[in-house]
Amino acid sequence: MAETFQVKNPATGEVIQEVKVDTAEEVNKKLEKGHEAFKKWSQVNAHKRSELLFKWADKIKENKESIAEVMTKENGKPIRESLGEVDYAVSYVLWYAEEAKRIYGRTIPASAESKRILVTRQPIGLVAAITPWNFPAAMMTRKAAPALAAGCTFIVKPAVETPLTTIRLIELAHEAGIPEDAVQVVNGSGRMMGELFTSSKLVRKITFTGSTPVGKSLIRDAANNVQHVTMELGGHAPLIVAEDADIDIAVEQTMLTKFRNAGQTCVCANRLLVHESIADEFAAKFAERAKQLKVGNGLDKDTDVGPVINKKGYEKIAFQINDAIEKGAEVLAGNQFDVDEEKGSYFVYPTVLKDVTHNMDIMQEETFGPVAPIVTFKTLEEAVEIANSTPYGLAAYFFTNDYKTGTYLHENLDFGIIGWNDGAPSAAHVPFGGMKESGLGREGGIEGIEPYLETKYLSIGGLE
Numbered sequence: 001m002a003e004t005f006q007v008k009n010p011a012t013g014e015v016i017q018e019v020k021v022d023t024a025e026e027v028n029k030k031l032e033k034g035h036e037a038f039k040k041w042s043q044v045n046a047h048k049r050s051e052l053l054f055k056w057a058d059k060i061k062e063n064k065e066s067i068a069e070v071m072t073k074e075n076g077k078p079i080r081e082s083l084g085e086v087d088y089a090v091s092y093v094l095w096y097a098e099e100a101k102r103i104y105g106r107t108i109p110a111s112a113e114s115k116r117i118l119v120t121r122q123p124i125g126l127v128a129a130i131t132p133w134n135f136p137a138a139m140m141t142r143k144a145a146p147a148l149a150a151g152c153t154f155i156v157k158p159a160v161e162t163p164l165t166t167i168r169l170i171e172l173a174h175e176a177g178i179p180e181d182a183v184q185v186v187n188g189s190g191r192m193m194g195e196l197f198t199s200s201k202l203v204r205k206i207t208f209t210g211s212t213p214v215g216k217s218l219i220r221d222a223a224n225n226v227q228h229v230t231m232e233l234g235g236h237a238p239l240i241v242a243e244d245a246d247i248d249i250a251v252e253q254t255m256l257t258k259f260r261n262a263g264q265t266c267v268c269a270n271r272l273l274v275h276e277s278i279a280d281e282f283a284a285k286f287a288e289r290a291k292q293l294k295v296g297n298g299l300d301k302d303t304d305v306g307p308v309i310n311k312k313g314y315e316k317i318a319f320q321i322n323d324a325i326e327k328g329a330e331v332l333a334g335n336q337f338d339v340d341e342e343k344g345s346y347f348v349y350p351t352v353l354k355d356v357t358h359n360m361d362i363m364q365e366e367t368f369g370p371v372a373p374i375v376t377f378k379t380l381e382e383a384v385e386i387a388n389s390t391p392y393g394l395a396a397y398f399f400t401n402d403y404k405t406g407t408y409l410h411e412n413l414d415f416g417i418i419g420w421n422d423g424a425p426s427a428a429h430v431p432f433g434g435m436k437e438s439g440l441g442r443e444g445g446i447e448g449i450e451p452y453l454e455t456k457y458l459s460i461g462g463l464e
């Protein structure tokens with residue numbers, strides 16, 4: 001009998017669906033199909049590929065409500081956020097439907113009259129993607145859309161926690177007319193799929209979004225076949241509130257970045273660095289707002305914060321809160337949990353911690369939960385030193401109305417994404433990605449199609 005795994009609602013423990021695991025043989029078959037399909041798909045002209053991507057976007061929009069409901073059921077995020085994520089996922093498809101038509105080459109002046117030089121771009125081949133559970137729609141379309149637009153074929157392995165959204169989106173791609181073998185999904189364990197993808201000579205690129213340790217092991221394994229890699233990995237975002245900041249704006253924007261998806265976002269603010277002169281006011285206002293958030297089942301329309309994804313996630317969050325309290329942090333909000341071990345549901349109330357110090361685990365490691373530790377600083381140099389002190393470099397935020405402070409922070413923070421008075425910088429038209437151990441490459445924007453293209457030049461001689 002075929003092996004399956006259960007997809008469960010993290011809010012209720014209810015089994016939503018059993019999903020069949022693809023065996024190694026089945027995965028290899030799909031890789032062969034994807035490789036074979038590349039020969040045809042890469043020859044489909046760019047305008048036609050664009051048209052098919054627009055049709056895919058239309059299909060997703062038509063099914064927005066049902067996709068959002070599946071997403072909330074398998075991921076737990078509030079339905080409002082799931083609806084927003086469907087729009088966000090569509091925005092990548094639309095952006096790359098346009099970019100498909102803008103894959104340009106160039107000519108280079110030759111050094112001899114008898115020569116001409118042309119530079120062309122061509123798709124790299126079959127792309128294998130591994131995606132996380134926290135944004136099951138957008139993290140997939142952010143990869144699939146540029147790959148298909150470039151003329152690559154695509155196969156994705158979604159997280160075992162949230163495969164249903166991805167399966168549905170791939171079905172809709174087929175309904176839109178994108179050939180079945182050009183865009184495929186496989187299900188099963190990450191480790192096994194990672195090994196199959198990286199050991200296959202048919203796969204020319206690995207694109208991964210997930211944790212830094214898994215990303216590192218994929219980079220190592222991809223080296224065996226010199227596969228291209230794009231890595232969107234963990235973050236530990238600092239958020240700096242400068243002495244002159246508008247505190248109300250800073251509080252509102254921090255709420256946005258901190259509690260989105262119950263704090264389970266790679267770009268969530270994880271360390272709030274607040275100037276000592278305004279720390280008490282900021283902390284009091286922020287804690288007050290955090291206490292107002294409604295925790296519950298994401299399907300309830302008034303829920304602001306859903307459950308965290310699983311026991312492992314909950315244990316890490318609870319450990320970091322306890323560790324901080326034991327080492328002297330004061331709780332201004334939260335430190336409250338609704339846990340049902342039998343059902344496997346874990347709710348963490350928005351938690352705000354003050355008097356946080358650097359020896360606490362929460363300052364060193366990504367939390368992936370609705371916990372906001374507040375640390376004070378005296379000088380901007382000190383804030384930058386704290387902000388840059390971890391191996392991560394994905395997102396950073398700062399709040400100031402002073403252009404000199406803003407310029408200094410922008411130039412000195414070692415992060416790929418910076419929000420200045422902005423807690424929501426993500427969008428399809430910008431180059432999203434991290435520095436240091438937060439990743440390699442960029443997704444989105446004009447940069448996001450580059451990783452799916454090879455550059456080839458042609459030198460023509462004998463033209464005298």
Ligand SMILES: NC(=O)c1ccc[n+]([C@@H]2O[C@H](COP(=O)([O-])OP(=O)(O)OC[C@H]3O[C@@H](n4cnc5c(N)ncnc54)[C@H](O)[C@@H]3O)[C@@H](O)[C@H]2O)c1
Pocket residue numbers: 130131132133134135139157158159160189190191192193194195209210211212214215217218231232233234235265266267366368394433434438439
């Ligand atoms: N930089 C970004 O754009 C971005 C976006 C979203 C999430 N993330 C990061 O993802 C992490 C949270 O996601 P997660 O818990 O699902 O991460 P994860 O690394 O555990 O899992 C991500 C995916 O990798 C698969 N996987 C697990 N072990 C594997 C292995 N040994 N080989 C190959 N694949 C394997 C999983 O099945 C899943 O599909 C956080 O660190 C977060 O910051 C980063």
Ligand SMILES: O=CCCC(=O)O
Pocket residue numbers: 134135138264265266267426432
């Ligand atoms: O979790 C990381 C991705 C979220 C985003 O694109 O803003």
